[in-house]
Amino acid sequence: MAGIFGVASKLDECGRSLYYGIDYHCHLGTDYAGMAIFGKDGIERKIHDIRGENFRPKFQQDYAKMRGKYGIGVIGYDIQPVILSTRHGIFSVVVNGNILNLNEIVSNLQSRGSSFAEIQPDSSISPAEVLAEVISRADDIESGIADVFNLIQGSVSLLILTRNGIYAARDRQGHSTLVVGKSDNEFAVTTETAAFPNLKFSIAAELLPGEIIRLTENGIERRKEGSGKAAHPCAFLWIYTSFPATSIEGINVEKARYNSGTLLAKRDKAAGFMADIVAGVPDSGVGHAIGYANESGIPYARPIVKYTPSWPRSYMPSDQSMRDLIADMKLIAIPDLVHDKRIVICDDSIVRGTQLRNMIKDKLVANGAREVHIRIACPPLMFPCIYNQSTRTTGELAARRAIRMMEGRDVQDISEYLDTKSPKYQGMVETIARELGATSLMYQQIEDMASAIGRSTDEICTFCWTGRPS
Ligand code: SF4
Structure with a gap:
């Protein structure tokens, strides 16, 4: 998962909007960030390692010196943007997504004479460079993007910075989003619409799945129609990943989280359930918890708060033990609100369950919570994502671990565990609750x-949740 942002400016100054626009994607799990601007001497690029550090101070000096009317940027796990000098001219690429058959595409390109220079810290080849190479071999940029979409298994959205504007292409299944905004002197394209309001962009268009546009200072040129398929946005964008102020396909994230909490509370109300307070695991559990509290009538409280002064953003390093440590360090319990209380905790999802288990044990039970009731905003995770960048594997998922405990081995056919009315599903949920x-x-x-x-x-x-591809 990455956040990508691009700006085309009527003035020669896209840098400021680009800098702040990229910054509004810092919650998307960041290792590296980069920005590239097409100036009068070609493309100027800056990339920094931002693991454990903030984007803005790292790039503050850079962006002030970068001049040009077109710029793109990214925050994610790979080293981007890449720059390629080709027969179509020099261009720069940022991508958001996951290419399942990357190695196959690389081997094919290498057998046809390609070599790759932008090696990632783990010695892998940069997906953005591979896609840039595919594009460079086509007759023009648009055909190159079409070739990318035809070649890849998985899903990518991308921005391509050229002398003549910024090409933007949304992934063919519409799992991720790309939205165009307009201000007095600029057009911008973004992964998250939360980047727009404070930069004074209003939404001008949302790309269709597979659609290619070119953005210039004069507006949007539609270069290729969408795939004709309906978008299937990643449900996790609403449940967990996106910032509350973002809307996807016109549906606001915070509103969806609030609705989700409401529906969880309705089921509890129907069962006559009662507790003393409702809380959300900060930050993404909070919207669900407020919806739950308002629907149930159980007061919303903050028995656990997030220490924001030194953990200002939801930093998600790729290393799991580091993630667990950060999750533990930045959440602080307030014993006065925990002691002797029956507490409902709303959270977005359970991946491995380690962070939730530690929180229950060390911050709630240790402070005298009488009962801890966990309410999760999505069904049990059963399959690792095949479309976006996610480090999950089947074996680490809490639900799969529970199934293994119940069956005494890994089972291939988990259909009964997907049926919420089956005894096996109930047994799995009880097993996970016990583990937590x-x-x-x-x-x-x-x-x-x-x-x-x-x-x-x-x-x-x-x-x-279902294992059914969209
Ligand atoms: S597999 Fe899961 S994380 Fe991946 S796009 Fe689909 S819903 Fe989102």
């Missing part, structure tokens, strides 16, 4: 998750 040390655990039903978002299950990607 929770008094009770309830997951969102998949239909309710879709309904909270405002779409049917056929109109979002649900692969993580």
Whole structure:
């Protein structure tokens, strides 16, 4: 997962909007960030390692010196943007997504004489450079993007910075988004619409799946129609990944989270459930918890707060033990609000369950919580993502671990565990609750998750929960 942002300016000064626009993507899990601007002497590029550090101070000196009317940038896990000098001229590329058959494409290109220079810290080849190479071999940039879409398994959206503007292309399944904004002197394209309001951009268009546009200082040129397929945005964008102020396909993230909490509370209310307070695991659990509290009538409280002065952003290093350490260090319990309370905790999802288990044990039970009831905004995660960048593997998922404990081995056919009415599903949820040390655990039903978002299950990607590709 990465956040990508581009600006085309009527003035020669796209740097300021680009700098702040990229910064609004810092919550997307960051190792590296970069920006590239097409100036009068060609493309100027800056890339920094921002693991554990903030984007803005790292790039503050850079952006002030970078001049030009077109610019692109990225925050993510790879070293980007890449720059290629080709027969189509010099251009720069940033990508958001995951290419499952990258090695196959690389071997094919290498057998046809290509070599790759932009090696990543783990010695792998840069996906952005591979796609740039595919594009460079085509007759023109647009055909090159079409070739990329035809070649890859997985899903990528990309921005290409050229002398003549910025090409933007949304992934063919519409798992991720690209939205165009307009201000007095600029056009911008963004992964997250939360980047727009404070920079005075209003939304001008959302790209369709597979659509290619070119953005210049004069506006949007549609260069290739979309794939004709309906978008299937990643449901996790609403449940967990995106910033609350962002909207995807016109549906606001915070509103979807609020609805999700409401639907969880309705099920608890119907069962006569009662507790003393409701809380959300900061930050993404908070919207769900407020919806739950308002629907249930159980007061919202903050028995656990996030220490923001030194953890100002939701930094997600790729190393899992580091993630667990950061999750532990930045959440602080308030014993006065915990002691002797029956507490409902809303969270977005359970991946491995380690952070939730530690939080229950060390911050709630240790401070005298009477009961801890966990409410999760999506169904049990059963399959690793095949479309976006996610480090999950099947074996580490809490639900799969529970199945293994129940069956005594890994099983291939998990269909009974996907059926929420089956005894096996109930047994799995109870096993996970026991492992977490929770008094009770309830997951969102998949239909309710879709309904909270405002779409049917056929109109979002649900692969993580169902194993059905979209
Ligand atoms: S598989 Fe899961 S994380 Fe990946 S796009 Fe689909 S819903 Fe999102």
